[in-house]
Amino acid sequence: MREVLPHEADWSIHYGEEIIRFAVRRQPQRHRGSIAIHVEPPGRVVVDAPHDASRPTVLAAVRKRARWVHEHLASFRRRHLHVLPREYVSGEAVMYLGRRYRLKVIPADVAEASVKLCGNRLEVRSTDPAPAMVRAAMEAWYRARARAVFAKGIDDMLAMLRWKPAAPPMRLQAMKIQWGSCSPAGRLTLNPWLVKAPRDCIDYVILHELCHLKEHNHSARFFRLMDRYMPTWRQRKARLDELAEVILNQ
Template structure:
């Protein structure tokens, strides 16, 4: 059966116990292309004149690679832990853990010794404490990330990549991403990770500004400027935010 529909359709294949869902788009092209995106979704682009069974067969042969790529992107999907924002709760900052203390007072947050102290007019209101702490994290994330991006950019200045503009956003599924325009988007929650993990995410995105795909050239480039990136990656994967 020859596929003649040029619209993008949803398809899936089974590989062992794993179900792989993907979008299939037919183009006037000569070869099959498979893209695994940072959110772990999959896009397949295939020639219009190829038989459907042949296309699915070729995708299935690439299943081990697809799964490997999805697992790779897992490191950018932060592990979440439900917080109640109560005294005694543990919260992280730059890789170290601090005990939360909720104290009645003017709305502010202070890092004092091994404690994150939230002074709030409504100490029994967990949502109010969360908002104050989120604002504190955002303030420090902005300052720290801009400094780390500048330092990391200096390390790769031979690539002639301008220091990118940094955008911050609290995200549930990614530590960071980059845009073709040269901007880097970083998760404010990354400020809870150790500095060497922050640098790993930044360097990961900076190298993507040079090589967009996760191919051999990309990892070779990353290894040149960050030889221990695998160790940093392993540490980041264990972080719960």
């Protein structure tokens, strides 16, 4: 889940009347001739290619799978049509750890806005119930919960790994198209909105990034690590992809 560098993003092909734009991640350890194509939520196309793959070679590989890419992009667009923009008002559905709650905005004479889970409701108490203030309070709450949930998830996952990497530094960064990333220096960056997802999906993202501490690529060795420690990671990823539009809709 490495960030795509800006200079790698100016790629596109034509498929019928559609222009398919994609980003390329250069991976020095990827075998020559091995090119992988991913369609990631909420509809970003990413191509993993060897460091020495030429532009014509990459374009030819994407053209060969253009129909498959087109169908996946169309699927993302269809799902997105059913996602309504957030209004931050009472009665709206919100998510936390894979469960849906009803938002309840309560005008109250309080020094500082507060957010609390109460049964099947997420209650926001504030002297100013305006949507902008409710949104700010909720985002602060999500970030606080994300930091605690992710920290525990990282500790639990590290205890399971046989190769025992040192605990990496972790930071939160809101992102529209990524759940997380791992820098070459070994720092994990996680999307705070991921805390809305089920715990098993959160664990999948955490393991993905921790495996990058050993294999900073998407090579066969990387996926063997994923399979060893989480044989069900593909199902978890698919579930997370299905929820992406709802979770990332801020």
